[in-house]
Amino acid sequence: MELEIIAIGGYDEIGANMTAVRVDNTTIIIDMGLHVDKIVSFGERENVNNIPIQRLYEIEAVPDDRFLADIRDTVKAIVISHAHLDHVGAVHILAPKYNAPIYATPYTMEVMKSLAEDAGVVIPNTIKKISPNSKIKISRDVEVEFISITHSIPQAALINIKTPKGYIVYACDYKFDNFPLLGKRPDYNKLKQLGEEGVLALIVETTRAEEESKSQSEIIAKYMLYDVLSSVETSGIIVTTFASHIARLKSLIEIAYELDRKPVFIGRSMGKYIKAAENIGLVNFENVAEIYSNARDYPRVLGRIDREREKYLLIVTGHQGEPGSVLDRMAKDQLPWDFKDTTVIFANNVIPYPINEANRKLLEERIKRKGGHIIKDVHVSGHAKVEDHRMLLRMLKPEYIFPTHGSMVKRAAYIEMAEDFNYQLGEDIFLLQNGQRKILDL
Ligand SMILES: [Zn+2]
Structure with a gap:
């Protein structure tokens, strides 16, 4: 059997993930992600839809799959691990190049479809919804299995490819969460x-x-949120977090009720x-929260809430300081809000990318000034983190490892950890760059 691991995107960076696994004449593509920060950096905003594909390749906003021409006909499946944009965001742009069906869990599929809708395109590929923890036969010898895993978005999966010589497991992204608030433990x-x-x-x-x-x-x-929110003394409370983190949003609804406040979600991606x-x-958030995702409604809604602010918990977009997000527009006086007697809680980290760091700093300064x-x-x-990675290695005991989804520093740290398990760089653990391929004759 000839096994080829092809690094297309997301190797030596965080964003625009795409990997191909070829088992003899059957190739499976895993993930087609977008590098959101690159689009923002090039002043293109998040609307990728008007940018020609050639330009997207140039600014490295989508994985550069052009070198795959020789095996394009062997691609039998496109498998999407979860609904974060750096994994699903380029499906509607790249999948049409392949004559292969797309497989994903229902939540990932919903997000994928809404991205295509926003772009005004119809994905021509056959689309097959896969329940978490089920498998599909791709060819005589190859099967793909979606294994539910905890991450920070619903229905994330580890992808397990069954070949005649063993399993190939794709673990991007995951953590071991023994007390998940949505979905089951690993x-x-x-x-x-x-x-x-x-x-x-x-x-x-x-x-x-x-x-x-x-x-x-x-x-x-x-508990961190509950702790912080219950000690806030201002009448206005605004929380911002990842819109796709449905478990976190669910917690915020529950905490809002504990505090006798009505949760209100505002922002296009919140709604989506x-x-x-x-x-x-x-x-079913609609029954317990107010949700506004149409920008036309924001001035009226915020004006009303501002007058009775002690009755509400606002949950809005803008955690990275994204220009045009709800929090950014509030801070720029483009939407009505008096920030005096208001606490803004960032329930997120800043994704380490220069443009985000700059945007967030500006936003924080504006809020403080007001x-x-x-x-x-x-x-x-x-x-x-390291302990999760050690656990995974102890359970899976893989023969070969391909670290991805991180800078050279992060991947080097992984290798150092794997050395404890007697893996050796170049022998059984490989560092690929985008565009590189590793063939193993087995
Ligand atoms: Zn993710």
Whole structure:
């Protein structure tokens, strides 16, 4: 059997993930992500829809798959691991180049469809919804399995490719959360079973691989938020967090009721991700919260809430300081809000990219200038740290490892950890760059 691991995007960077796995004449593409920060940096804003594909390749906003021409006909499946933009954001742009069906869990599918809708395109590929923890036969010898895993978005999956010589496991992104607030805890027995049956290769994220601790459960974030929110003394409270983090939004609704406030979600992406979760019956926020995602409504809604602010908990977009987000527009006086007697809570981290850091700093300065009070970093990460990575290695015992989804520093940290398990760089653990391919004759 000839196995080829092809690094297309997301190697030596965080963003625009795409990997291809070729088993003889069957190729499976995993993820087609967008590099959102690159689009923002080039002044293109988040609207990728009007940018020609040639330009998207040039600014490295989408994975450069042009070197795959020789194996394009062997692509039999496009598999999407979860609904974060750096994994699903380029599907409607790149998938039409391949004559292959797209497989994803229902939540990922909903987000994918709404991205295509926003772009005004119809994805021509056959689209197949896969329930979490089920498998599909791709060819005579190859099967793909979606294994539910905890991360920071609903229905994330580890992708397991079954080949005649063992499993290839794709673990981007994940953390081991034993107290998840949406979905089940990880199925450790299943992972151990894969390890016993034989894992040939592991393709693994390294976003937080240099942090020597265990990734914290989302339940910790809930208590952090509850703790912080119940000690706020201002009449106005605004929380901003990742719109796709449905478990976090659910916690915020529950905390709002504890504090005798009505939760109100404002922002285009808030509406979009909540709707995706409601469409598949995962949550029902509409009955318990006010949700506004049409910019025309914002001035009226905010004007009304500002007058009775002690009755509401506002949850808005803008955690990275994104220009045009609700919080950014409030701070720029483009939307009505008096920041005096207001606390703004950032329930997120700043994604380390120069443009985000600059945007966030400007936003914070504006809020402070207007008399607002800020509380930052009320957040736990959705990514595996050293202890999670060690656990995964102990369970899967892969023969080969391909670290991805991180800078050289992060991937080097992963390798250092893997050396404890006797892996050796160049022998059984490989550092690929975007555009590189590794063939293993087995
Ligand atoms: Zn992710």
